[in-house]
Amino acid sequence: MATTASLIGKATQQSSSKAPGPDRRTSLKLLIELQQNPTETLQRLTEQYGGVVRLQPGLSRLWIISDPQYLQRPLYENAANYARAGLFRSLKPALGDGLMVSSNDDRDGLHELLSNAFQPRRLKQLSTTIQACVQWRAAHWLEQPATPHNLVTETQQLSLDILCQLLFGPESNSISRSIQPLLATAHRWMDSRSDQTLNSPGWLPTSHNRHLKAAMQQLDAILSASLEHARPRMRDADTLLELLVGLRAGGGGEPLSTATLLSELRGLLLLAQRNLASALFSSSWLLANDTSSQRVVGSEAATIAQRGDDDVTTQAAYSRMVVEESLRLYPPTWAFSRQTLADDMLGDYAISAGSLILIPNQLVHRNSSVWPEPSKFQPDRFSAVNRVNRQRGAWLPFGAGPMQCVGDQLSIAVLQLTIVHIAGIGNWQLENNDKPEMAANLVLEPATQVQASFSPQI
């Protein structure tokens, strides 16, 4: 979700902080490097200056924080003083006006309403829906077990199948076919904006912007028709769409407007889906690379198959730990940001109003003072015991505080159920075990194909 180019332009005022960081001239040079090669530059800066770095190019102030102790004020203790930075504003023509692009002052209880709606327990058919999607795709993988598939596209397609099925239910296939080219247009548009250092405004009638506008109008038309279709069945709440149209502000109040619902759906289909696809890829790849974890997930799948309908998310506890550890190593949203509204203190450092804070969660997750042997895949870090002792702010794949992702619990359940249902059918075998190169696009995504074959569980 982070576009460094759009982030950097937002820091506006000076403060008199003593935090470590380069001088003005070097800061300017580093800003350019940050835009060209964000993850490497962030890592280099953190290695050189530590968990708090302050850049001071010209009149702006940019803080880079990867030490959880300095995140306590902005994310928890004084969170109301830190707005979401203008990061997503430039993506509004694609994402609409939903929560993802909103700041502290225009949220109107929507965060709580959606957080409650997106709880996995509210979707009665969650596990069986995911199992059916997995079975359908695995049938294709098993047609020729020795033939390799591209794990990147397979996990992308599976996560889209699952999301569409959860949203639209039985209508899913035809809707998914008609929205896929529209989503592809929006992805291309969002990627081109996050790549560019200087963006023309999204409202300028360039052919690129016009193309996006037409695609988003078509997408809204399809989604509006689906919402109308879901309204009579809102009491059943069998699909996410039925659940959303049944929501009432403040309990028994007004239903959400169609415009609000359409914006949230756009965010879900355009950005949340891409996050899910990235996380499904990294969990599948890490699991394929670790036979002992693969065995435990396989045995959870066997127990679930024997027991039948019991609560699968509770039974697949280790699969959840695999997902959480994968999100630590490869957080799909590799950075997020905040902007200071009034002066504050971060530990000993003074931070002035208007400063921009960039939180590269990938570096937070690899901070060796919190995570021993940070590059190793060790799902046990997320066992009940280890979880209790973890410092607040050390694991941030979904952000934190009042603007934390409203789909966090649902995403974890979806990923957990997907990997355990895949393990119930078979295992991925990688053609080679080299670490995939990950590109810090709008979300963290594999930069190349990854070939793997799928063999049935014996």
Ligand code: HEM
């Ligand atoms: C692996 C999947 C996902 C990841 C990694 C992810 C990550 C994030 C992150 C990092 C944020 C920003 C949080 C912050 O600023 O503190 C966010 C916000 C948000 N996410 Fe997700 N997300 C995922 C899936 C979803 C899903 C499935 C939904 C919807 C069901 C969703 C809906 C939202 C919304 C509405 C916000 C804005 C929340 C607010 O500002 O109140 N996300 N997400």
